[in-house]
Amino acid sequence: MADPMKIRAQMKGDVAEVRILMGHAMETGQRKDAAGKAIPAHFIQSMTVEVGGKKVVDGQIGTSISRNPVFGFKVKGAKAGDKVVVSWVDNKGDKRTDEAAVA
Amino acid sequence: MEMNVTRRTVLRGAGSLGALSALIMAGVLKPTAAYAAEWNKAAFEAKDTAGALKGMGAATTADSNDLMLKVPDIAENGAVVPVDVVSKIPNTSSIAILVEKNPQPLCAQFDFANGAMAEVSARLKMGQTSLVKAIAKADGKFYTAQKEVKVTVGGCGG
Numbered sequence: 001m002a003d004p005m006k007i008r009a010q011m012k013g014d015v016a017e018v019r020i021l022m023g024h025a026m027e028t029g030q031r032k033d034a035a036g037k038a039i040p041a042h043f044i045q046s047m048t049v050e051v052g053g054k055k056v057v058d059g060q061i062g063t064s065i066s067r068n069p070v071f072g073f074k075v076k077g078a079k080a081g082d083k084v085v086v087s088w089v090d091n092k093g094d095k096r097t098d099e100a101a102v103a
Numbered sequence: 104m105e106m107n108v109t110r111r112t113v114l115r116g117a118g119s120l121g122a123l124s125a126l127i128m129a130g131v132l133k134p135t136a137a138y139a140a141e142w143n144k145a146a147f148e149a150k151d152t153a154g155a156l157k158g159m160g161a162a163t164t165a166d167s168n169d170l171m172l173k174v175p176d177i178a179e180n181g182a183v184v185p186v187d188v189v190s191k192i193p194n195t196s197s198i199a200i201l202v203e204k205n206p207q208p209l210c211a212q213f214d215f216a217n218g219a220m221a222e223v224s225a226r227l228k229m230g231q232t233s234l235v236k237a238i239a240k241a242d243g244k245f246y247t248a249q250k251e252v253k254v255t256v257g258g259c260g261g
Contacts, residue, residue: 028206054218056215059212060212062210067182074220
C-alpha cells in the first residue's frame with residue numbers, strides 16, 4: 001500500500017552509515033483541504049532499524065517530521081553484507097517493512 | 104493440633120505459590136517480544152516544550168557542549184529543515200528533537216542499542232522561526248542543546 005522505502009547502508013571504516021527515505025504524507029491534522037475541512041492526521045508513529053539481526057534504533061515519531069521522512073543513523077560493528085531491516089507503523093495502523101544489505 | 108499444622112502448611116504453600124504466580128505473571132506481562140517502543144502520547148501531544156519534557160520524564164535538563172546540534176541558520180523552506188544531532192556524552196541511550204514554537208514541539212525520539220551511535224539526522228517541519236532543541240538521555244540524566252532557526256516560509260501548511 002505505502003511506497004517502498006529507500007534504504008542505503010555503506011561501511012565507512014567500522015561504521016555503517018544508514019540512510020532511509022520513507023514515503024509517507026505525514027499529515028499533521030492541521031492542514032485544510034479546498035473545502036476548508038481539516039485533513040485528518042496521518043503520520044508514522046514508530047519505526048525500528050535492525051542491522052545484522054539486532055535492533056539498533058527504536059524511534060517514536062511525531063507530526064513535526066517532514067513529509068517523506070529521511071533519517072540517518074550510524075552503527076558501529078556492522079559489516080558489509082549485514083542485513084538492514086527497517087519497519088514503520090503509522091497512527092492508522094498501516095505498516096511497512098523493507099530491507100537492504102550493507103554495502 | 105492437626106488442623107493448625109494443616110492450616111499453617113496450607114498458608115505457607117499458598118504464600119509460596121502466590122509468589123511464584125506473581126513472578127510468572129511478571130514474566131508473562133513483561134513485553135519481551137515488544138517490537139517498537141510504545142508511542143509516548145503525553146509527550147508528543149504536549150503543546151509546549153515543558154509539557155513534552157515532562158511527558159518524557161525529563162524533570163531537569165543540563166546544557167551540554169558535548170551535544171552537538173547542526174541546523175541551518177535560515178530555513179528557506181519550513182516544510183523540510185534538516186537537522187543533525189550528535190551526542191558525545193558517554194552512555195547516551197536516546198536523543199529527542201523538539202521545535203519550540205511548533206503546535207506540538209516534540210518531533211521524534213530515538214533509542215539506540217547494539218552498536219548504534221548516538222547520532223541521528225532528520226528533517227523537520229517548522230511553522231515559524233524557533234529554537235530547535237536536542238535532548239540526550241545518558242545514565243538516566245537529560246542534557247540539552249539548542250539553536251535558533253529562522254524560517255522564511257512556514258512549513259506547517261498554514
